[in-house]
Amino acid sequence: MTLSQYYALIDVQARMALKSDASRYYFGYLWWVLEPLLYVGVFYVVFNVILDSRRSDFLIFLVCGKLPFVWFSKSVSQASSSIIANVGLIGKIDVTKTLFPMAVIQEGLYKQAVVFLLLFAILLFTGYMPTMAWFWLIPIMLVNYIMIVACSYVGAVLVCYMRDFTIFIGLGMIFLMFTSGIFWDLRALEPAMAEAVLLYNPMALILDSYRQVLMQNAAPDLVHLAWVGALFGGLTIIMVKLMRFLSKSLALKALTA
Template identity: 35%
Template sequence: MNYKEILLYGVYSDLRTEVARRFLGFLWWIIEPVMYMATFYLVFGLALRQGGPDYVPFLLTGMIAWKWFDGSVRQASVAISSNSGLVQQIYVPKSLFPLIQIFSNTFKFFIILLLLLLFMLVIGKRPSLHWLGLVPIILTQLYLIIAFGLLLASVIPFAQDLKHVVDNALMLMMFLSGIFFSAERIPESVRWLFELNPMVLVIDAYRAVLLNNQWPDAMHLLYIVAVATPALAFALLFIHKNERRYPKLML
């Protein structure tokens, strides 16, 4: 079995196991994010009265993009350490463990994205050729997720306490990614600092396509790739250099 087959089987096995251990099965992939997004809508949309009449699709678009990033990076970051038993028994490229988590979450993301597109149609958003812009956005975000997922997965076995740092950093990043408000509400003098966060640009790209029927900003996507590339290169080099050390860290 080659590494591609291991990856595909790992994704299939992970999804199948998750369905088997939940009473609602695969329906939980839909129910959980819906409950998650409904909670934030009640807080920000109704209680705090943020946004306007189009705030629901505005919020849902941001939340779905963020949920994919957040869930994938969180699970990928601990994928090597959480598979300590397998790491100690046989040799498997350690990068496969976070990749399995990332592609499992990507599969679930596509289900939720399809529901979002159906919701857009129900509320009267007409599809256009601009919706094809979702393809480069999704590929760019996937590249970003892989880069940061592998980066964190590579270093956390050496410093387990980093798991708590990652959890808190992602929570902070969520509120700084423009999920609940538009970047246009940030003063222009500091907006450039806000937009250094690649997820701000990812979420804005989804909204441009789905809410405004505009093509995503190519320069923004290139910036995201530029941020992710050195992180991915470092992660791959670090994992390769320490392939034989990881089993010893699990003892």
């Protein structure tokens, strides 16, 4: 399979999934913006209305963290089940197994493009004007994307061998949500603790980087970001090779377990 064929297959599967999803819901494509807004709404009510956040810019602080996080958590959770969800195709033809998580990731990418536009609209509407610093978003989004790909591959393999991992992955996402500073500020922690969180939780770094750029017009910690990108990039390459090696075993597991 050539790279262009591979991409065409991912693209066509993603578009089909988006289309069939939209046709299933009454509000159709509107859910692309409604869902993230509802997520933000829920968090806003809990952490700003009920528990006073003591931040005048809490809404912006929240959207800059929550919207990229939802991109990660939804993509990875869904991609983790993608191999077993495609047993029909897997039982019919010998295909590269990365195709299935990638199709889910691509689907998430199309949705996220709209979500980022929504984020920018909220920022503009509340008086945050774009500056040259916003170009730093490109490497941040790229690292964010690489993290999604690497974690999705790991999740898809684990779930294929043991369905029980879906539960762990769900739990892991909740843990990550609480520890990544979505509704609390990493920079308000004791410096030693903040450093520890940043060191062990790359998601916290990503979310903080988005905020640095969008709210402070400052460059993110590029060295740290590059390390995270390289780490997950390396993991992606290892997983691609592993999934190629395990291809037939994954098919057997998907079809018989």
